[in-house]
Amino acid sequence: MGPEGMAEFARALPKVELHAHLNGCVRGATLEELAREAGGAPAAAEVRAALAGPRDLRACFALFPLVHRFATTRAALARLVRESLADLAADGVVYAELRTTPKDRPEEGLSRRSYLEAVLRAMEEHNRSGRIGGAAGGRVHCEGRLIVSVDRRESADHALATVRLAVELAAETPLVVGVDLSGDPAVGEWSTWEPALLLAHAKGLPVTLHFAELPGRASEGRSMLAFAPERLGHAVRVDPALESELLATRIPVEVCLTSNLKTQSVATLGEHVCARLLRAGHPVALCTDDSGVFDTTLSAEFLMAAEAFGLSRRALFEFSLGSLEHAFLPEGLKESLRGHFLVAAARLGVATPGGDA
Ligand code: IMP
Numbered sequence: 001m002g003p004e005g006m007a008e009f010a011r012a013l014p015k016v017e018l019h020a021h022l023n024g025c026v027r028g029a030t031l032e033e034l035a036r037e038a039g040g041a042p043a044a045a046e047v048r049a050a051l052a053g054p055r056d057l058r059a060c061f062a063l064f065p066l067v068h069r070f071a072t073t074r075a076a077l078a079r080l081v082r083e084s085l086a087d088l089a090a091d092g093v094v095y096a097e098l099r100t101t102p103k104d105r106p107e108e109g110l111s112r113r114s115y116l117e118a119v120l121r122a123m124e125e126h127n128r129s130g131r132i133g134g135a136a137g138g139r140v141h142c143e144g145r146l147i148v149s150v151d152r153r154e155s156a157d158h159a160l161a162t163v164r165l166a167v168e169l170a171a172e173t174p175l176v177v178g179v180d181l182s183g184d185p186a187v188g189e190w191s192t193w194e195p196a197l198l199l200a201h202a203k204g205l206p207v208t209l210h211f212a213e214l215p216g217r218a219s220e221g222r223s224m225l226a227f228a229p230e231r232l233g234h235a236v237r238v239d240p241a242l243e244s245e246l247l248a249t250r251i252p253v254e255v256c257l258t259s260n261l262k263t264q265s266v267a268t269l270g271e272h273v274c275a276r277l278l279r280a281g282h283p284v285a286l287c288t289d290d291s292g293v294f295d296t297t298l299s300a301e302f303l304m305a306a307e308a309f310g311l312s313r314r315a316l317f318e319f320s321l322g323s324l325e326h327a328f329l330p331e332g333l334k335e336s337l338r339g340h341f342l343v344a345a346a347r348l349g350v351a352t353p354g355g356d357a
């Protein structure tokens with residue numbers, strides 16, 4: 001099949017997004033509009049210039065404060081959630097775990113709790129517009145869930161407070177499904193956040209860790225593997241010894257190809273860890289990381305993977321269905337989504353494991 005046919009297939013394929021930072025999903029046009037509302041033409045011009053600039057790891061971490069400056073209001077957060085889930089649905093994503101770092105913004109009347117509540121309220125409203133594993137009038141419904149992020153800049157106490165907040169909210173709503181550790185990978189020490197992440201585990205919340213984003217951090221990587229998180233993000237700069245240890249754990253890896261290329265974590269997809277993980281049969285979920293910041297979509301990531309790793313339509317379908325197994329969802333809801341995949345397999349003309357569609 002030609003590249004256009006494969007692009008079409010990647011879009012039509014039901015997909016599951018497990019690694020997407022809410023503020024990183026912001027549409028460029030929305031960010032510019034929010035900046036204009038807050039600071040007029042000069043602020044809008046500042047956003048335009050930043051969006052036109054480079055996107056290496058440093059530049060990306062310079063872009064986030066700009067997003068946070070204009071998007072941390074109740075109304076903007078709700079808009080980010082609505083637009084992210086709409087964009088994901090338009091791309092054929094049926095389930096998404098968005099993650100975000102709770103922020104205090106007293107001048108906007110936002111505490112860390114009310115920040116998360118604003119996100120959850122918008123997500124709940126969106127989820128009410130469809131049904132998990134269902135489609136409304138031929139339109140894909142993308143069911144949203146929330147992972148609460150601990151930022152690597154947080155102190156031990158701050159990280160504990162973040163996880164306590166996640167635990168409290170998870171008791172109030174099934175939309176909160178886990179905890180993440182993210183933020184500038186050059187900042188901080190694993191021992192600072194470990195007690196908070198242990199608390200998440202003790203309270204039954206699954207954990208995903210940004211892992212091996214920088215070279216020469218094997219000792220942190222080893223501590224992270226020993227913690228036994230439910231998932232890992234990136235694993236893009238593992239040295240050979242750490243890679244063998246990772247393979248032995250069978251911990252699923254959220255792979256973000258465009259993000260890793262744009263941040264220059266890896267030069268080509270041929271040398272990307274994903275190629276080796278797939279060869280080893282290690283569990284992998286393709287994800288976007290920051291679809292707005294990196295200007296990508298999940299179907300674009302699937303198309304890249306198909307081309308770089310020589311995957312057939314059937315292999316892409318199984319790859320996507322496999323991601324669902326790693327979702328932080330109860331088995332019953334996974335089963336509803338599996339049903340949706342099986343119906344799609346027949347429509348897409350791919351044989352399914354155990355079936356002959
Ligand atoms: P937020 O948590 O919704 O504000 O999403 C943006 C935040 O996600 C950034 O400030 C970082 O802390 C985190 N983030 C986004 N992309 C990356 C990445 O590639 N590595 C580590 N952290 C990231």
Ligand code: ZN
Pocket residue numbers: 019021182210233289
């Ligand atoms: Zn990330």
